[in-house]
Amino acid sequence: MRRHRFAIVLLFSLILSGQQTKRKGSTHMSEEGQLLWGSVPRTFEGRRVVDFSYSPVLGLSDADFHQVTARNWDAMKSPAPDSVARLDVPPDLTMQQLQEAITLLRSKGGYRTIEIVVRR
């Protein structure tokens, strides 16, 4: 049976350390960020989108399936303050693993917006 496919969009607007939280309606979830959920990947007009995929074993890879390592993070950092990290993840990822991926994109990549798409 063909697996039901879906995509989840998570808009994670990160608040810089020490910055006052700005409440933006019902989408604001916590001081950590803002979550939005949807069925298809979003189009971010005029904003650079950088593709990542995640494996609990291999960690983060770029769109061309090249592992992102400490040595090459510079090339994968957020190219602009409003750039989006699009994270392709397997459907059976745990919340802990998802959090690990998000934390890496935030701390190493400096991404303030992260879109999560569940792998088909």
Add this chain to the structure above:
Amino acid sequence: MPDPSQKNVFEGGKQEHNDDAVEVRTGVKYSVISTPTPSAVEACKDKSKTDTKYKDGITIRIKCSKKPHLLQFIYRELIGSDGKAIADTVTTTGGTYDLTTDATKPNWNADSSAKPDPNYDAGFVHRLDADALTTFDEPTVAPGAGQTRRATFKAYAICDGKVVREITWVREQKSGSDPTYKVSVTKSDNLPDWAKSQLKRQGYNEAP
């Protein structure tokens, strides 16, 4: 002594091509084991086997015992809901490159992480056995609503310093559909001029 790459285990999938020089499979599952194991059969049975969660990869197995390598080039396209190619960039660990907007003028990029070594197997996922080199790849092609994303590859199987096959493969996903692969393999005995020029332009060593 086992090669470190013998921690990698590739299983299953559909055989797209098989001849005396290369075998190409798609829909392959990638796992890793804790200790490199020279026997692929034993590696598959290893109890430490851990699923990487990549289950729709492509493997290219070069049947060669003397200096096998894979030299691979990629270009990417993004097609909008109006059928027109969209101009954009792709950011990778090796740098940022432009999407191709005219398929008759592809913007090829060497698929390597080990500059100046241009070979895919110099840095990316592979398994080196006594009789063969197997590479694994699973590029992301998830499209936005109404869009199609496509990654096109030319891969050159090299044995003992000589090109033996040209493998053309495409991974594509249309909005609302699963990703698909297309594979074709032709006999070849040298690297085309565009590929040699591209390697030089990107600062890689000369290939055969």
